[in-house]
Amino acid sequence: MKHLLITIIFIFSVKAAVYAQASPPRDWHMLDFVQDHVYGISVEKAYQTLLKDKHSTPVLVAVIDGGIDTLHEDLRSVLWHNPREKNNGMDNDGNGYKADIYGWNFLGNRNNVNTNVVEDSEESQRIYFQYKARFENISPSALKTRHDQDLYGMWSKSKQLISDKVTEDGKKFDAWFKKFQYYNSFLSKNLGKEEYTIGELINYDPINTEAREMKSGFLSLTHGSPSKYTNKQLYLIVARRYKHYLKSGPKFPDNAPVDFRSPIIKDDENNLSDRYYGNNNVRAEKCDHGTHVSGIIAADRNNGLGIKGIADNVKIMMVRAVPDGDEHDKDIACAIRYAVDNGAQIINMSFGKSISPGRQWVEDAIRYAEKKNVLIVKAAGNDGINIDSLAVFPTAAYLDGPRKAANVITVGASSASFNDNKLIAPFSNYGKANVDVFAPGVNIYSTVEGGNTYKAMSGTSMACPVVTGLAALLKSYYPKLSAVQIKKIIEASVFKIDQPVMKPGTDEEVPMSDLAKTGGIVNAYNALLLAQRLK
Known part of the structure; x- marks a missing residue:
């Protein structure tokens, strides 16, 4: 009975991260509106036309998330292997992170790779x-x-x-x-x-x-x-x-939440200089989310298995820093810096929260990435709220004034169909000033933990890697583009939506330009055309 009760309670109290929806075509997010009658990003059309017989260069994408199935059939060939590490248990490259072959786990015990933070509080x-x-x-x-x-x-x-x-x-x-x-x-x-x-x-x-x-x-x-x-x-x-x-009645909690992090990580959480903690186990437990995100970006397009990622010449670096619960700002700040220092050109961040006590640390890391020409793509969040009024962190907005990080693109989620004016996912956050673009984020079919397992998930967590994949595609075929240029190309090339759409969480119809700065859905075909003209 105990297990049954937990199952039932979970159904209505689970944090809004992914949502089940009616299934459109399995690869709908890759398709073209004119050809296929769904609001995908036209990436298959781009491969068949604009990219045919063109040369690409490899791009390194860091995914800051909850882990990745390193044995998955559709991801093994696209995993980053640190070229300076010899997989002998030593810190061969001297970067302070011992045996960081596939990336790093900031949620791990430094002395035991099998002891890791999996869940956490809000x-x-x-x-x-x-x-x-x-x-x-x-x-x-x-x-x-x-x-x-x-x-x-x-x-x-x-x-x-x-x-x-x-x-x-x-x-x-x-x-x-x-x-x-x-x-x-x-x-x-x-x-x-x-x-x-x-x-x-x-x-x-x-x-x-x-x-x-x-x-x-x-x-x-x-x-x-x-x-x-x-x-x-x-x-x-x-x-x-x-x-x-x-x-x-509804009951306010009486006791402080369990401290899941400190007993395992054993760092000084109040000291950002203490950043060489964790272990090299980027798989750990419950890695469905990070595996799904990674597959959307870069699942092997040529192996005849499972699915095709958006970008065809990408390596995925996993930086594990997001538990099942709210992430800690120190872990995120360290994760961004690790990704930048180890060569990532684009960082995917499919997470967020409403309170950020270490906001300055994360902001400084984003500035560091900007200085190093690294693009950050982040999810807008799944609360169905206007984030111009209620911030979701990390944010592109800086604490010390009106300026925003020029290297951050914030993504809301769209659906496959325009039926009933529900093009915008009802769970998606929005904001005319703080959401840049929308991208497919409902029923996105991708890789999950299990070696050869796939399923559909929904959320801005899925829309975010769609844009990351597009950014990687642009960088791969036009490697001289800067992070800021890629952001501007993606924004300038959106598929504009002229009809009214339903504002999330309401029955109100509004112009899509009220929900995002660009008023449109990202489009790979348009973006590549624009990049070709700008090269």
């Missing part, structure tokens, strides 16, 4: 409990220094974020339970029995579309439940939980 909870004793009974007017005022502001924002999440989780649970009741009632009538097992439901062949939707909906709500469990057993479990929720 930054808002970490900040709230860190400063709770200091600020919970104090008036903001009593704070005299700018430093204390800034800390209080961050603590107060963390408190509000937790409160909002608790309330939202309660609403989700309420809606989830009502949907459970509705599906169950419908299916009981259609099956002609009050009690049925999950196994019986799986084998049930619905006679019409509505029944198929009810079956699919109920199975998605109870995903992972053993086939022998009955609908009545499940109902008793969730009804007990729902009764408790109604009695106690």
Whole structure:
């Protein structure tokens, strides 16, 4: 029963990172609107025409993420192998990171490659409990220094974020339970029995579309439940939980979150100079996300297996710094610098959070990348919010003024179809000033952990590597282009959307130019045409 309860709770409380949608063509994000009638990025069209018989040069792309399956059939040939390391367990290249063959793991124990941070808490909870004793009974007017005022502001924002999440989780649970009741009632009538097992439901062949939707909906709500469990057993479990929720209401956490990081990494997290920590295990556990992102960018296009990545001459450097939870700013700052120092020309960052206590460290690392001509592509986030008003970190905006990092491109997610004006993914963040472009991010089919395994995922985490792949393609065929030039080409060559689109999280139709600076979806064919004229 314990496993079943955890499964059910997970369904409504999981952090919004990936979303299941109705399946378009498997490789829709590679296709062309005119030829294929989906809003892909026209990259296959570009290969068949503009790039035919053209020479490319290798490009090194760093993926800062949660790890990669180094044994995957579609990725083995595109993994970066540090040319200065001999795979003998030593730090042959003297960069401070011992045996960093495929990249580096900033979430690992330095003495044991099998001991790694896999999950972590949310930054808002970490900040709230860190400063709770200091600020919970104090008036903001009593704070005299700018430093204390800034800390209080961050603590107060963390408190509000937790409160909002608790309330939202309660609403989700309420809606989830009502949907459970509705599906169950419908299916009981259609099956002609009050009690049925999950196994019986799986084998049930619905006679019409509505029944198929009810079956699919109920199975998605109870995903992972053993086939022998009955609908009545499940109902008793969730009804007990729902009764408790109604009695106690949404509950603000009483205790500080578990410290997952410190006991494993054993660094001084408050000292950025202490940066030679971690281990070389870039695979670790739960590496689906990073493997999926990497496949979108660079899965082997010539091996006849699985899928084709967007870029055809890329090596992937994995820098593991993103756990299942909120990343720590020190790890991200170190990861960016590691990627730059070891030759990455483009960095993919499919992660983000609402609070950034080490924002300056990350900002300095982004400036460092800019100085070294490295392009950073980052996901806009999956909260369905306007990030012009509510920032998601890391951000291209600098703390010390209106200037933004010229080497950062921020990506929202679009879908395959224009039906019902839902071209923009309903979960995608947006912002006329702080989202640069949209790219396919719904049901993107790519590599996942398992050696020869693939599946579709959705999120701005998937839209981000679509743009990274395009950037790598431009750099590969036009190697003299700078990071800033590539960004400008991608922005100037978007497929403009003139019809109104639905603003995420609302029923409001708006011009797409209200949701992103360029008002369009990235397009490889257009970008390569523009790059050819500028070379």
